[in-house]
Amino acid sequence: MSEMAATRDGYGQALLELADNPKVVVLEADLGKSTKSLHFKKKYPARTFSCGIGEQNMLLTGAGLAASGYIPFASTFAIFTERAFEQMRNGVARPNLAVHLCGSHGGTHTGTDGSSAQSIEDLAIYRTLPNVVVMHPSDYVSTLELTKQLPELNKPSYMRTARNKTPVMYRGRESEIVIGKGITLRQGTDVAIIACGVLVSESMKAAEELAAKGINATVVDMHTLKPLDSDLINSLVSQCGAIVTAEDHNVIGGLGGAVAEHLVKNTFAPLEMVGVEDRFGESGQSDEMLEVMKINSKYIEQAAHRAIARKS
Amino acid sequence: MALSISELEEFARKCRVEIVKMVYRAQAGHPGGSLSEIDLISALYATRMRVRPDQPKWEDRDRFILSKGHASPGMYAVLAEMGFITHEDLHSYRVLGGKCQGHVDMKWCPGVDFSAGSLGMGLSFGLGCAMAARLDNSERRAFVMLGDGEIQEGSVWEAAMAAAHHEVGNLKVILDRNRIQNDDFCEAQMRMFDIPAKWRAFGWEVKEIDGHNMEEVMSGLDFLEATNDKPSILIAHTIKGAGVSFMEDNPAFHGAAPNDEQFAQAMAELGEVVA
Structure with a gap:
């Protein structure tokens, strides 16, 4: 581990x-x-x-x-x-x-x-x-x-x-961490998963599952939600053509919202948002909560399949 | 600045004239609380504040925080008398792009150290300024003007508790006890019972004065300057709208402008000849 x-x-x-x-x-x-x-x-x-x-x-x-x-x-x-x-x-x-x-x-x-x-x-x-x-x-x-x-x-x-x-993912990679710049953790051309916080590692797990099925996903750690790294998102759209966002936050107004706001104004790609579906939580262990809220790696993987299916 | 009592009274009278003119020109604003605070702010700036009007961002200046930021015409009038801004700038009150925003704002007006407009915020900000001065081993003080209605905001008491806990003696408050707030008399809106006792119970040194008697105002400011081992508050009993008869003690003039006839009467009462 x-x-x-x-x-x-x-x-x-x-x-x-x-x-x-x-x-x-x-x-x-x-x-x-x-x-x-x-x-x-x-x-x-x-x-x-x-x-x-x-x-x-x-x-x-x-x-x-x-x-x-x-x-x-x-x-x-x-x-x-x-x-x-x-x-x-x-x-x-x-x-x-x-x-x-x-x-x-x-x-x-x-x-x-x-x-x-x-x-x-x-x-x-x-x-x-x-x-x-x-x-x-x-x-x-x-x-x-x-x-x-x-x-x-x-x-x-x-x-x-x-x-x-x-x-812990960034030992020895300190120089890559800059406010306002997303970090590409994994390169793929089928779908881009943009995540923040605790769902970044879940997104990496989802990408491994996808890879086992022949789907290559890019994973980005978007640690800064504002200002949003819009250049990176534009390149993800042209590279992958389908986007998934993942956050332990309401789907309203967070990372998914920020990416959606950018996409509709700029360059279109199908977007699937993984996040808390506008409801409150309850007492539970961390892993249990990610399951209850349907935001762990399994749900990120499912969202990736949906996003890919929506590519025109 | 060493001004006599009569010179201070004249300073405040000129400010009163400007307050009424500003609100009249804008046909909006808050004359009542500006007129109640003006003797206090006039004396504070003219005789106590260590500031440099030609160098408004001088680091070691005393800070004045008008927490009741709607009473901005009073502060703008004093800043103009002091030379931070010009009397011409007073025409920009509530005008697009103007230095004299509706509520005093540090981003817009030289000499303003706090962006006000939301009640209950200035005491905490002043506490931060006073703590910074202490960290800097500076002699500078933070003076905060609170309204009496304003202390109904719970966060004021968070700040009061913290200031006493940290023994922030360079934090000095003037409470404009004019007994009227936006909708009505304070007594009708939210009774506050024994205000001096409340501040004492929070660990503050307290003094009460008549906020329109310039000799008492000066002794009150002496009290604030002399109290340095703990935070201090000067509770100034004032009259909302003081100096303009039809505005005095009248809740309608918390936030209303005079009409032409009322303006002429106000100028006459303040001894100002209008061409």
């Missing part, structure tokens, strides 16, 4: 590695143990601010720090960032202040905490905000690398991380 690690641990490690920059500060809302900002807090208590269980205040305290030359990293569960959505909209995105918000425990993969903790709409809502970069990395290494690039961004961001472990 390959190495497994949680993307939230990549975020925690990145904060430590960013600490040499004295302008980097961390804000917490009583979930630092979960989002993994606790390591930074232990080592740099003077640059860490507990905001108590108060997400709205956390976002705007971050905005004030950003307006004063600091680079704030604020985190809580993905679902609780949404409580401060208007603060993110009016206090952070609108004045374009570089507050970096991380929502951990995103998606139904979060598991047994149940539906109240399984954000399936975070990527959609943050994608609607001007100025905000939206990311959902798939593994420990890419989360680490993307987080480390944030201080150079000079605009606000939202990153979803996951609670549970996923395969």
Whole structure:
């Protein structure tokens, strides 16, 4: 079995590695143990601010720090960032202040905490905000690398991380990881699977199953949903002619929505979207949830067959 | 700037005239809360704020955060008196492309340090500015103006708790207690009971003044400047629409413009000769 690690641990490690920059500060809302900002807090208590269980205040305290030359990293569960959505909209995105918000425990993969903790709409809502970069990395290494690039961004961001472990894919490939650039993990010409987060490894499994049946799939890790790597999507359309998107998120407004918006305006290809079908989750193990929600490798493979069948 | 009490009163009177003119020209806006806050902001800028009008982004400036951002005409009038913007700029209030957006906005107007418009947000932002100053070992302060209706927003109390917890003594608040909010008197919309006791219970140092008596305003600002071991709040009892008789204590002028006749009366009452 390959190495497994949680993307939230990549975020925690990145904060430590960013600490040499004295302008980097961390804000917490009583979930630092979960989002993994606790390591930074232990080592740099003077640059860490507990905001108590108060997400709205956390976002705007971050905005004030950003307006004063600091680079704030604020985190809580993905679902609780949404409580401060208007603060993110009016206090952070609108004045374009570089507050970096991380929502951990995103998606139904979060598991047994149940539906109240399984954000399936975070990527959609943050994608609607001007100025905000939206990311959902798939593994420990890419989360680490993307987080480390944030201080150079000079605009606000939202990153979803996951609670549970996923395969580590990018050891030794750190230089390929760049905000806004999708990563092609596998080349094929029959269908392109564009995935994010925990469904990237599921998409790789689906591609192996397809290969056993003589179907060659491209797999892309689209860790940045906004700005979307539209050049890459255009090349996938001409190379494969059929697209599948895969995400642990509502099919409305997330990665599938972003790709669909691009396709209808540019170059047509049949698109099948694998995602949560507009319903809430429940308590269950991560693998059980991917099955209940019909978003694991089996369903991605089925979607690939449907997409290929729709090629004209 | 060392201004006498009478000079400060004249500063505020000129601002009142500009407030009414701005709202009259735009035929929209918020005169009531601008007139209630104006003596406070005038004294704050004219005698306390460490700012450089010719260098509005000077890093070590004090920050002023108008959290009740709809009362923007008051702030624009003061910024014009101070020289951050021109009096001609005041004609851009609520006009497409203008520096003077409907609600104060740091992206549009020199001297504005916060993009307001949604109530309950400024105190948290000021807290962040004050924490940044502390990290920088700077003497700069963050002054935040809150409305009284505004403190019905729950997030204000998140910020109040956090500021006291972190002992952010360079965070200084002025509460414009004008007793009226958008729809009606605060007492009718949401009773707030003992406001000073609430802030004390949250760990703040509190002082109450008459927000239209310039000597009391100055002593209130002394209190804010002298309190540095914990966050402090000056609760200023004011009159919505102060200075224009038909606007005073009148919920209708929270967000309404005067007509021609009312404008002429307001100018006369404020001692302004209009050609």
